[in-house]
Amino acid sequence: MPKDDSITMSIAAGRTTHALQNRFRSEYCGLLSPELEHSTVRLGGWVHRKRDHGGLIFIDLRDHTGISQLVIQPEQHDLFEAAGQLHSESVICIEGEVVLRSPSTINPKLASGEIEVVVSRLTVESNAQPLPFPVADEVQTSEELRLKYRFIDLRREKIHENIIFRSRLTAAIRRYLEEREFIEIQTPILTSSSPEGARDFLVPSRLHPGKFYALPQAPQQFKQLLMVSGFPRYFQIAPCFRDEDARADRSPGEFYQLDMEMAFIEQDDLFAILEGMVEHLTRTMSEKRITQFPFPRISYKDVMNRFGTDKPDLRIPIEISDVTSLFVNSSFKVFASNTVPGTCVKALLLKGRGHESRLFYDKAEKRARELGSGGLAYIQFREEGPKGPVVKFLSEEDLATLKSHLGVETGDVVFFGAGKWEQTCRIMGGMRTYFGDLFTLDKDELSFCWIVDFPMFEYNEEAKKIDFSHNPFSMPQGEMEALETKSPLDILAYQYDIVCNGIELSSGAIRNHRPDIMYKAFEIAGYPKEEVDLRFGHMIEAFKLGAPPHGGIAPGLDRLVMILRDEQNIREVIAFPMNQSAQDLMMSSPSEVTPQQLKELHLRVELPKKDEPKK
Incomplete structure (x- = not known):
C-alpha cells in the first residue's frame, strides 16, 4: 500500500528471512519486480478490487506494502469459479508465476505495475461479508462509522x-x-x-x-x-x-x-538538540522544508506586538504595527485615550485591498466582534482620497504621519484596534489569521520558531494579586537577585515554546532546582513556605539532597x-x-x-x- 521508498526498502531487506518462507507468503505484493520473472511466489493479502473480463479474472491483491495484479485463467475451472465468488476485502493466499506485462498494460501507478502473477493455487482464508464502507475507493464516510469500524478504516x-x-x-x-x-x-x-x-x-x-x-x-x-x-x-x-x-x-x-x-544544560543547549532532531526528521522523512535554520527566537512581548499570539504562523506575510505613539496628541479621543501605559493602538496593513466590496469589510468587522472587539476601524486609501468610518476624526497630519510610518500606498487599507495591550494584541492577531486566508500559504514550508522570555508573573485581576503566568517551577532569569530586586511583573523566566505554522508543538523550561529560589518565587505569588512544603514537599526534599541544573521539553x-x-x-x-x-x-x-x-x-x-x- 505505501509508496514510500524507505518503507519498501526496509521490508525488502528482510524478504528472504525465515518469517517469509512459509505456506502463506514468500514475497510481498508491493515488492514484486521484473527481476522475479518466471519465479513461483506465494502471496497473502486482501482482495482490493476484482474485475471479471469474461475470459479472465483480474484481482488486485493488497498487503501493507502495496498491490499486485493477479490473473486467473478460465481453463482452471475450480480456481476460476472460486475467484468469481470472492467479495472485496476477503483474505486469500495464492501461489503463481510472475510474468511481465505487455508494454500497453503496464500500470505506472503501482510499484509492481510491470508484472502480474498468473495464479495456480488459491486459498480463501476469510471470505468477507459486505463492508459498511469501501476500502478501495476513498469515498466520504461519516466519522462515526469510521471510528466504529476503525479496523476497516485503517486498511484505507x-x-x-x-x-x-x-x-x-x-x-x-x-x-x-x-x-x-x-x-x-x-x-x-x-x-x-x-x-x-x-x-x-x-x-x-x-x-x-x-x-x-x-x-x-x-x-x-x-x-x-x-x-x-x-x-x-x-x-x-x-x-x-x-x-x-x-x-x-x-x-x-x-x-x-x-x-x-x-x-x-542551558537554554541554548536544549534548542540545539531539538532543532537538530526536527531538521533531521524533516530532511530524511518528508519532502517539506524548514524556512529558517536555526529557528528564529522571538520574545513573548515581541511576538504579541507583531503577531498578536504566542503561536504565530510566520508564513502569513503581514504583521501588526504599533502606532500608539502616533496618536498621543490626536484629536480622535478613542485612539488618544489608549496611549497611556497598559493600552495601545495597533494597525494592520493590507496591501492592494483598499477597493474591496462593502461585504468584505462587513465580514471583517463581524470576525472582530467575535474576537471580542467592539468594532473594527479602518481606512481605505483610494485615489480620490482616504475613506472609512474613522477618517472624519483624523486630521490631515494624522493621516500623513500614518502613511509615512506604515508605508501606505494608494489602494491599501489599514485596520485598527485600540484598548488594553494584551486584549488588543490578541484581537488584532485573530484578524491577522483571518486575513491570512487571502494568501496562498505553502503547505510544504515549515516555519518553526521559539517563543522565549515569558513573564514569570502576571497580575490576576479577579483575585487582585500577583500570580504565576506560566510554569511556577521555571528558573527566573536573574535567579534570586531578580526576585529580590525587580518588580514581579518585570521578571522573565527561562520558559520557551516551540511553534510551527501556528501550531504549538510544546512548552518547556529550564527548571528551578534551588529550594531557596523556589520558596521566594512562591512567596511572591502569595504561597507561604508551609503550603509549598505541603503541596510539593517531595520535590523540595529531593532538591535539598543535591539537584543539578536541568531543563526539558x-x-x-x-x-x-x-x-x-x-x-x-x-x-x-x-x-x-x-x-x-x-x-x-x-x-x-x-x-x-x-x-x-x-x-x-x-x-x-x-x-x-x-x-x-x-x-
Missing part, C-alpha cells in the same frame, strides 16, 4: 500510510536521541493526583479503600527526579492522560509526547506527525482514537462495570439527575 491507503509513517518517525527519534547519549526510561502510569493543570483521570485502589491513583498528565516530576538521580539525558515516548474536551490537535483522554530532560508526537503528514485532524494519525465525546465507538468505551467490581473497589455509583448539568 492514506490512514494506513500515516500509521506506518508514525512508526518510522518514532524509530527515527529513538535512533537520533540514543546517538546523543539519551537514555530511554519508562515512568509510572499509576501515580498520585496533582492539583495543577487539567483534570486528572482517577483510578480507585482496591488494596487501599477510599484512595485513588491518577493517570499522569505528563511525567514532569518523574523526569526531574531522574535528573536528581544522576541520569544525564532522559527521553520517553510518553502516554499522557487528561480528562479534557477534544480539540482538532489533541485527542480527548490521552495523547503521546516525546518527553525529554537534560542535566547541566515535551513535543507532541501526534502533532508532529500531523504537521509532517499534512493532516488537519489528530484522529488521522492515531490508530484507535476516541470521538469528540471521549468515546471509543469500536470498543464501546467507557462502559458500565459489574456490581461485583464496584464492591471490590468500595465504590457506589451515584448518577446525576436528568436535568442536572454535567460538570
Whole structure:
C-alpha cells in the first residue's frame, strides 16, 4: 500500500528471512519486480478490487506494502469459479508465476505495475461479508462509522500510510536521541493526583479503600527526579492522560509526547538538540522544508506586538504595527485615550485591498466582534482620497504621519484596534489569521520558531494579586537577585515554546532546582513556605539532597506527525482514537462495570439527575 521508498526498502531487506518462507507468503505484493520473472511466489493479502473480463479474472491483491495484479485463467475451472465468488476485502493466499506485462498494460501507478502473477493455487482464508464502507475507493464516510469500524478504516491507503509513517518517525527519534547519549526510561502510569493543570483521570485502589491513583498528565516530576538521580539525558515516548474536551490537535483522554530532560544544560543547549532532531526528521522523512535554520527566537512581548499570539504562523506575510505613539496628541479621543501605559493602538496593513466590496469589510468587522472587539476601524486609501468610518476624526497630519510610518500606498487599507495591550494584541492577531486566508500559504514550508522570555508573573485581576503566568517551577532569569530586586511583573523566566505554522508543538523550561529560589518565587505569588512544603514537599526534599541544573521539553508526537503528514485532524494519525465525546465507538468505551467490581473497589455509583448539568 505505501509508496514510500524507505518503507519498501526496509521490508525488502528482510524478504528472504525465515518469517517469509512459509505456506502463506514468500514475497510481498508491493515488492514484486521484473527481476522475479518466471519465479513461483506465494502471496497473502486482501482482495482490493476484482474485475471479471469474461475470459479472465483480474484481482488486485493488497498487503501493507502495496498491490499486485493477479490473473486467473478460465481453463482452471475450480480456481476460476472460486475467484468469481470472492467479495472485496476477503483474505486469500495464492501461489503463481510472475510474468511481465505487455508494454500497453503496464500500470505506472503501482510499484509492481510491470508484472502480474498468473495464479495456480488459491486459498480463501476469510471470505468477507459486505463492508459498511469501501476500502478501495476513498469515498466520504461519516466519522462515526469510521471510528466504529476503525479496523476497516485503517486498511484505507492514506490512514494506513500515516500509521506506518508514525512508526518510522518514532524509530527515527529513538535512533537520533540514543546517538546523543539519551537514555530511554519508562515512568509510572499509576501515580498520585496533582492539583495543577487539567483534570486528572482517577483510578480507585482496591488494596487501599477510599484512595485513588491518577493517570499522569505528563511525567514532569518523574523526569526531574531522574535528573536528581544522576541520569544525564532522559527521553520517553510518553502516554499522557487528561480528562479534557477534544480539540482538532489533541485527542480527548490521552495523547503521546516525546518527553525529554537534560542535566547541566542551558537554554541554548536544549534548542540545539531539538532543532537538530526536527531538521533531521524533516530532511530524511518528508519532502517539506524548514524556512529558517536555526529557528528564529522571538520574545513573548515581541511576538504579541507583531503577531498578536504566542503561536504565530510566520508564513502569513503581514504583521501588526504599533502606532500608539502616533496618536498621543490626536484629536480622535478613542485612539488618544489608549496611549497611556497598559493600552495601545495597533494597525494592520493590507496591501492592494483598499477597493474591496462593502461585504468584505462587513465580514471583517463581524470576525472582530467575535474576537471580542467592539468594532473594527479602518481606512481605505483610494485615489480620490482616504475613506472609512474613522477618517472624519483624523486630521490631515494624522493621516500623513500614518502613511509615512506604515508605508501606505494608494489602494491599501489599514485596520485598527485600540484598548488594553494584551486584549488588543490578541484581537488584532485573530484578524491577522483571518486575513491570512487571502494568501496562498505553502503547505510544504515549515516555519518553526521559539517563543522565549515569558513573564514569570502576571497580575490576576479577579483575585487582585500577583500570580504565576506560566510554569511556577521555571528558573527566573536573574535567579534570586531578580526576585529580590525587580518588580514581579518585570521578571522573565527561562520558559520557551516551540511553534510551527501556528501550531504549538510544546512548552518547556529550564527548571528551578534551588529550594531557596523556589520558596521566594512562591512567596511572591502569595504561597507561604508551609503550603509549598505541603503541596510539593517531595520535590523540595529531593532538591535539598543535591539537584543539578536541568531543563526539558515535551513535543507532541501526534502533532508532529500531523504537521509532517499534512493532516488537519489528530484522529488521522492515531490508530484507535476516541470521538469528540471521549468515546471509543469500536470498543464501546467507557462502559458500565459489574456490581461485583464496584464492591471490590468500595465504590457506589451515584448518577446525576436528568436535568442536572454535567460538570
